[in-house]
Amino acid sequence: MKKIFALAAFTLLCLSLNGQGTLQDYRRADSCRTLYKGKVYNAPDKFQWIAGSHTFWYKNNTRTGKEFMLVDAEKNSQRKAFDHARMAQALSAKLRKPMRAQDLPLQDVEFAKDHKSIKFTIDSARISCLLPACQCAVEKVIPESKPESYWGNAFDEGSSHPQKSADSLWLAFVKEHNVFIQSRKTKETFQLSYDGNSGDFYSSYITWSPDSKKLVAYKVTRGQTRVMYMIESSPTDQLQPKLQQREYLKPGDALPHKQPQLFLIDSKKHVPISDELFAQQFSLGDVRWNKDSRFFTFEFNERGHQTYRILKVDATTGGVSIVVDEKSETFIDYSGKRYRHDLSESNQILWASERSGWNHLYLYDVATGKPVNPVTSGEWVVREVVHVDEAKRQVIFAASGLDKDQDPYLVQYCVVNLDGTGFRRLTTSNTNHVASFSDDHLYFVDHASRVDLAPISSVIETATGKTRMEIQKADLTDLLGAGWRMPEVFSAKGRDGKTDIWGIIIRPSKIDENRKYPVIEMIYAGPQSFYVGKSFTERYNSMSALAELGFIVVQLDGMGTSWRSKAFHDVCWKNLKDAGFADRIAWIKAAGEKYRYVDTENMGLFGGSAGGQNAAGGVIFHPEFYKAAVASCGCHDNRMDKMWWNEQWMGYPIGPHYAESSNVVNAPKLGGNLLLIVGELDDNVDPASTYQLANALIKAGKDFELITVPGMGHSGGGEYGERKRRDFFVRTLLHREPPSWKESYPSK
The missing domain is CATH 3.40.50.1820 (Alpha/Beta hydrolase fold, catalytic domain)
Incomplete structure (x- = not known):
């Protein structure tokens, strides 16, 4: 036993x-x-380029503490951004509380282009310091930020201020559910619409044409309001529970219906626009006038998300035509993959679509409503457009799935011409790349790593894809x-x-x-x-x-x-x-x-x-x-x-x-x-x-x-x-x- x-x-x-x-x-x-x-060293992951320069700064985590570093991409050099001990001493005296050189709590940092001054925030104080002397002054006290509005709140169509025309001669506004304009010189007021009422009202979000001779306003039919209720059982300011409520639309609820209306200023004419091509709406928006004011475009997302269109409206007749007609037998991923860039000089649109079975870029002609050419193609996906260079007619973008023997989610950076030629990779290693580009996109910082590979940060030249200098390589020893x-x-x-x-x-x-x-x-x-x-x-x-x-x-x-x-x-x-x-x-x-x-x-x-x-x-x-x-x-x-x-x-x-x-x-x-x-x-x-x-x-x-x-x-x-x-x-x-x-x- x-x-x-x-x-x-x-x-x-x-x-x-x-x-x-x-x-x-x-x-x-x-x-x-x-x-x-705190046991990973030399692994910065945020790099901030200084506006108008080829210099950037980053915060490095070393064995001895934080270091703010400056890197000059042209000179292939990096150094400490300032004397950390002197800065700690100056801030301790100015703020009357101890600051450690190894752990300076600087937020929202801004360096001057000549590196001779720096601004940052500590707690609620916005501070400016001259360098290298670290002579610091409190510029202002930042008020407490207002809490963010609740995501589910209905869009307030009446909250916009009066809209000034491009030539500053007119103000457009909504009063008693209708559209009015007022001369800023004579203060004379004209009513442009007469069909608005409490159930079918005009939105105060008004868009003027560049020539100030036309404007677009939405006429809105109200949708449904649903309220979600919650009981706060244990509020901090009283014994008894509280009832809380939020606006919260659920699947199947009725949505508002919007109809853009065109108004001609000289003739005070209202030009109705047929909704035949955008009747079953989930959303309508993003009004954009072309630069010569001959037409405007807007986007239509059909309820059910199987049709998504860019529509063009003739600014004289109000006639509606289709520029981009995106359709899917399942769904269009408007919430995750929508991308549009209007090219200002060529009357073309760069547009993202999964029509080939993969997310790619396409060039469209706005005048004809026809695709000009695919810009990218292949069994891989465009993840993000970084920059469109209209002068060079070139696109810098992020992609994934380019290498068939690798993790298909790893991001790589590439360049391609708008006519689909000249595809070139800027990164090629079997890692996930996170790039931070200079303002002119001549250089970028490449932060390359995997979940099973320590990060390396380098400066790369965009024109050649060549590494100019390695900034940091992470130390995982501890x-x-x-x-x-x-x-x-x-x-x-x-x-x-x-x-x-x-x-x-x-x-x-x-x-x-x-x-x-x-x-x-x-x-x-x-x-x-x-x-x-x-x-x-x-x-x-x-x-x-x-x-x-x-x-x-x-x-x-x-x-x-x-x-x-x-x-x-x-x-x-x-x-x-x-x-x-x-x-x-x-x-x-x-x-x-x-x-x-x-x-x-x-x-x-x-x-x-x-x-x-x-x-x-x-x-x-x-x-x-x-x-x-x-x-x-x-x-x-x-x-x-x-x-x-x-x-x-x-x-x-x-x-x-x-x-x-x-x-x-x-x-x-x-x-x-x-x-x-x-x-x-x-x-x-x-x-x-x-x-x-x-x-x-x-x-x-x-x-x-x-x-x-x-x-x-x-x-x-x-x-x-x-x-x-x-x-x-x-x-x-x-x-x-x-x-x-x-x-x-x-x-x-």
């Missing part, structure tokens, strides 16, 4: 010393937020010495057996390859982008902390997310429940085949917002694979969430496919462990969406956990939610009781 007790005690001791989900693991997990902080493990970039075939799916694997710092480690996926499958980081960072706090508890933590981008081919993206259309799960499962199984310690039979996942919908969807639609999920602030039924995001991917009108993708409707299918977290004041995703899922689960007799965080908005529950998430996975995947918080977080 004594031998049995001794053996049991020995086993428990071994588990506690080298276990999973133990007290030691918890304390190591909690240390992730501080253990690795970070690796502290036990940090580099994430592994991993790719495997997706559901079709052909397409590569890319992601990362994060392991515990003290991994025992003879053990089995459950897998937890951090999921976010929102179609607006992709989510696995591509540049180096040591900040994987939530994922690293979970790994330290004894898990393999992964993140990947499945089909239905953006910035691959159009076909890759289209998987999400009217099908958000898909969330790339077939690709995710194939990828995770491939990782399990490669590494025997990866336990693919013991899977969990967590996410917030769209990721909250995805996480719950994992244990609802794929309970045979996912055993446990934590879903924070999720949009569990796309009819309950914000209009613009959900109609972009789920389409319009509302059909049965919305219910098919609903976690709420499909709640009876729940087959795994589920923890729901929601903030009571979430005004991004309606909190009722989480409560409705809880209600459906209760009615279906399903066991689950629900945490509502008082006073919290759109989040994963803050530190409290993070702790609950860790404990939940330890219980459900490691099958052991977590240590008490008093032991796990003694310093808290």
